[in-house]
Amino acid sequence: MTDVAQRSGVSIASVSRALRGESGVSPATRERILTAARELAYVVSPEASRLSGGPTGRVGVVVPRVDAWFYSTVLAGIAGEFDAVGVDLVLCALPDHPARHRFFEALPLRRKVDAVVVVSVPLTTRERSRLTQLGLPTVFVGGHHPRDGQPWVGIDDELAAQQAVGHLLRIGHRDIAMIQAGDNEGIPWATNEARIRGFHRMVSEAGLGDSTVVTVEWGIDGGARGMETLLSGPELPSAVFCHSDEIALGALRTLRRSGISVPHQISVIGVDDHPSADLSDLTTVAQPVCQQGQIAARQVLAHLDPDAVQAPAEVTTLPTRLVVRGSTAPPR
Amino acid sequence: MTDVAQRSGVSIASVSRALRGESGVSPATRERILTAARELAYVVSPEASRLSGGPTGRVGVVVPRVDAWFYSTVLAGIAGEFDAVGVDLVLCALPDHPARHRFFEALPLRRKVDAVVVVSVPLTTRERSRLTQLGLPTVFVGGHHPRDGQPWVGIDDELAAQQAVGHLLRIGHRDIAMIQAGDNEGIPWATNEARIRGFHRMVSEAGLGDSTVVTVEWGIDGGARGMETLLSGPELPSAVFCHSDEIALGALRTLRRSGISVPHQISVIGVDDHPSADLSDLTTVAQPVCQQGQIAARQVLAHLDPDAVQAPAEVTTLPTRLVVRGSTAPPR
């Protein structure tokens, strides 16, 4: 900053003001300073800035894991928006219980970032209160709507389930099972609860009787096992609604290996529109994923600097869309 | 820290030394200081620490993009290792030319991190020199071996290609085409070059004549178009070696839509062992991905604190492994 000040012939105070776009600097000097800064490829030291009461220029992003399509795509959306305004992204993945525990107890993000984006992490009361103790603006992607009116972006999971099951009903299925993703370490995922609620609502509104629901661990293998369970039952349902595409893809794998023909003997539908859904010709309910990240990012950025970014609505529910492919057909 | 100094009746210099476990503090004072610190629930300010010459406790990770299986999986491996030792991960994605340009010209990582991990980003000479200007320890994952002996971890891409083509030759194929991923924005990807080299070597060592190579944009759609090109040729090869699984998956999609049976009419093989390869029954050459991230992470961490982490070899080449599935069979 001293270099920039020298090069533009002003004091560091003016540089600081100009760089932060503060009012009270004449357009001419501002221009000169910005040019000098660009020429020197100057970047502010977040430490010094922070130490003197400024922001860190960093935002923490918390994801359950990064090596899953949904999260990495949300992350890409966030990263793109941050990059555009020069905000650094500090990534926190909580793939297992120890990592999760460490995160909420030690609060490693404390004093290191200006805000936090929490992606799809279901929170216990304790965890929610720890997060509050960070004292940082926080926006949530997916899962529970925060009760206290904090910014949120996501889809209507119950509606998504209804769209999927509605499609099955519409083409004539009466015997529909569901493969549901189980709770992770005893913490209820709002997404799961909403999707199963949507399923039950549609089934009961259609006046159908009891329907089979098997609960498995989330993922392709979970889906595969879920379908094995259904195959071992007394009679095969004519259609299966899967909690998500990864579950559905696992289910398809089991069916293929069992020589059961899709959609002739059984229809399968998922939720997400995972890239593999297209490859596997899986009917699904698509949700915008990258966009959820982008909107969440804009929400935090608007919070940090209302002038820089057009603020999206505090709570944004994005639409989902039925995508019919080859894995669903009327029952025989 | 002033509080701790007062409470234990020493100078802040001694407190700083005692807290960092530096030698040169008498056991008695050290004890007194640690007790006082505990009583006051004192935590050092990372900002102040950094500003006075300490480390940032942060490492930058640069990836071409985060929403692709390979990169997000490497990232997960890195994140896990960092988390275990309390190092923060600053994520930089360079999905397009502007982002890439901004990164190398503005060097937003400067003064913000203690080291950098560069994942699979092919570098121009200019970019390499900019990176050097950061003056930070850097480790590379995949792509070119850095000439100057910097730490590197990856696989032998040429060998991987040979394993794939070797399999096709072994089961009797004589007419093998390749779908190759093209250069991205004019920058040659070492991975691409090595894989095509391996292909040509195997084909010529087998004494086969000219073989068709089509070059497409990386990704599923690229692979699909590549196969369309092959289909429009004079005669269908009996087997196709694809640069990677995503290309192969696209190729399979085209074949399915064209009603061409795999492996009966044509064999397809890829490289990676992408999760979808299993779902699509694709034969491939598997590479360890998460592990590449873990090793790279340990390399940086060992660099930053040789005592804390067991250092892996400076250059680590991980083995690849042929995984035979249903998409390859002897020619008719």
Place this chain on the structure above:
DNA sequence: CTGAAAGCGCTTACAG
């Protein structure tokens, strides 16, 4: 609009 100066909370030579 602009600058001189204090201060953020540490680390690190430099003396003692």
Place this chain on the structure above:
DNA sequence: CTGAAAGCGCTTACAG
């Protein structure tokens, strides 16, 4: 072993 002091690179009243 211990302390006084400079300085890290900023922001922010406070003057001009």
